[in-house]
Amino acid sequence: MGKQSIPDVVIRRLPIYLRVLENLSEDFYGNVISSFKLGEKSGVSPAQVRKDLSIIGSFGKQGLGYEIAVLRDELKRILNLDKEIKVGIIGVGNLGHAIARYITQKYATEKDFHLKLVALFDSDPEVLGELINGVPIDLIDTFHAKALELGFRMVVIAVPAEEAQAVMDKCAAAGIEAVLNFAPIHLKAPKEIRVHNTDLSIDLMHLAYYL
Amino acid sequence: MGKQSIPDVVIRRLPIYLRVLENLSEDFYGNVISSFKLGEKSGVSPAQVRKDLSIIGSFGKQGLGYEIAVLRDELKRILNLDKEIKVGIIGVGNLGHAIARYITQKYATEKDFHLKLVALFDSDPEVLGELINGVPIDLIDTFHAKALELGFRMVVIAVPAEEAQAVMDKCAAAGIEAVLNFAPIHLKAPKEIRVHNTDLSIDLMHLAYYL
Numbered sequence: 001m002g003k004q005s006i007p008d009v010v011i012r013r014l015p016i017y018l019r020v021l022e023n024l025s026e027d028f029y030g031n032v033i034s035s036f037k038l039g040e041k042s043g044v045s046p047a048q049v050r051k052d053l054s055i056i057g058s059f060g061k062q063g064l065g066y067e068i069a070v071l072r073d074e075l076k077r078i079l080n081l082d083k084e085i086k087v088g089i090i091g092v093g094n095l096g097h098a099i100a101r102y103i104t105q106k107y108a109t110e111k112d113f114h115l116k117l118v119a120l121f122d123s124d125p126e127v128l129g130e131l132i133n134g135v136p137i138d139l140i141d142t143f144h145a146k147a148l149e150l151g152f153r154m155v156v157i158a159v160p161a162e163e164a165q166a167v168m169d170k171c172a173a174a175g176i177e178a179v180l181n182f183a184p185i186h187l188k189a190p191k192e193i194r195v196h197n198t199d200l201s202i203d204l205m206h207l208a209y210y211l
Numbered sequence: 212m213g214k215q216s217i218p219d220v221v222i223r224r225l226p227i228y229l230r231v232l233e234n235l236s237e238d239f240y241g242n243v244i245s246s247f248k249l250g251e252k253s254g255v256s257p258a259q260v261r262k263d264l265s266i267i268g269s270f271g272k273q274g275l276g277y278e279i280a281v282l283r284d285e286l287k288r289i290l291n292l293d294k295e296i297k298v299g300i301i302g303v304g305n306l307g308h309a310i311a312r313y314i315t316q317k318y319a320t321e322k323d324f325h326l327k328l329v330a331l332f333d334s335d336p337e338v339l340g341e342l343i344n345g346v347p348i349d350l351i352d353t354f355h356a357k358a359l360e361l362g363f364r365m366v367v368i369a370v371p372a373e374e375a376q377a378v379m380d381k382c383a384a385a386g387i388e389a390v391l392n393f394a395p396i397h398l399k400a401p402k403e404i405r406v407h408n409t410d411l412s413i414d415l416m417h418l419a420y421y422l
Contacts, residue, residue, distance in 0.1 A: 011420050014417075015383075015396075015412070015413045016413060016418055019412070042397055043397035043408075057322075078420065080419045080422050081416060081419055084254050084414075085419050085422065087415065094308070094309040094313065095309050097305070097309070098305040098306050099411065101305045102305065102306065102411060103411075104413065104414075107330055113412070115412075115415050115416075121382045141366075153421060153422055154419070178421050179418075180414050180415060180418055186227075186253055193420060194421035196414060196417065196418055197254075198414055200310065200313060200314075201226070201324070201326075202223075202226045202230070203407060203409055204296075204314075204365070204367075205225075205229065205292060206222060206223050206226055206405055207365060207389040207391055208290050208291045208325075208326070208365070209225075209289065209290050210388065210389050211296065211365060211389055
């Protein structure tokens with residue numbers, strides 16, 4: 001099946017399956033995992049696991065399950081995680097700092113984490129040159145040049161709401177292809193850029209409904 | 212329509228609409244907003260806006276739109292945001308710190324932000340008593356007693372994966388009703404607890420598919 005035809009809700013679950021596989025002790029499970037076990041550890045029903053994996057073309061062996069190494073490699077390939085992916089962060093306040101530390105620490109400590117932080121940007125000249133786990137903070141004015149020089153195409157936006165659209169416009173101009181937006185605002189972007197939003201206030205307000 | 216019968220995908224969009232309404236300049240828009248304008252600012256189609264709002268029982272006036280103040284109050288009531296909601300955070304590393312600062316700053320500066328951080332917990336005795344914007348860090352051992360004393364029912368989990376299930380079990384024992392989990396692991400919880408997961412690695416791996 002072509003990449004374009006995998007539904008996004010299925011894509012969303014693939015990294016969850018991948019993480020489960022990467023954290024397995026292979027000694028314990030042998031070299032196969034059942035859809036039941038994979039589902040249990042992923043928070044997904046076994047039927048959904050089988051359906052998702054058949055969509056990407058992976059089929060378990062009747063009564064045995066999925067070969068762990070094969071499935072892991074296949075998931076990585078589909079998610080483009082069989083190669084290193086460079087990431088930049090724009091906005092290095094509290095949140096940007098926390099994200100930068102998280103990515104760099106995961107990259108340094110987990111052999112299967114393929115996202116590498118290569119650049120940090122902020123509008124405040126006072127933090128220029130400061131390092132976060134070895135990655136220097138550049139001024140946002142240099143974003144376009146740095147994106148081309150370093151070759152990253154994925155960006156995390158962690159600036160205040162009122163600065164976020166201008167930052168998104170810079171991303172569009174520099175050929176960025178994927179954006180994870182933490183700014184609490186809906187951003188307009190050309191359709192060539194895939195934008196996902198993650199928003200703590202919205203998450204909390206959503207949960208409040210269930211109190 | 213009873214609360215139980217509103218689909219979660221609709222509930223998810225209500226805080227987004229609410230945020231748009233709270234950020235509107237009423238002078239500019241008068242006291243009504245069209246489904247087109249509300250949709251544009253929310254990143255949702257006008258038809259979806261009308262459908263969502265009709266599900267919660269709010270109907271715009273033909274050719275005019277929705278009364279802003281009425282709709283805002285209605286959304287707050289449905290989301291339980293017409294009263295203050297107390298929140299606790301478990302795990303005060305980089306991420307927990309950033310979340311704590313975010314919630315306290317938003318609460319202090321935005322009149323319509325109803326989530327109040329009342330407690331912080333960590334397993335490290337070294338940070339005991341430290342304050343984040345006035346909220347002290349307690350030892351996780353005191354969680355049960357503090358939850359009852361302070362009366363919070365919503366918790367953010369920001370501990371490492373290997374500690375998260377034990378923390379969730381403490382939440383269940385203390386009668387917590389809603390959990391936002393940042394730990395990169397699927398947690399088992401009794402069905403009385405609503406658990407939402409938010410996971411930076413999964414978000415980034417998901418986006419990598421689109422590069």
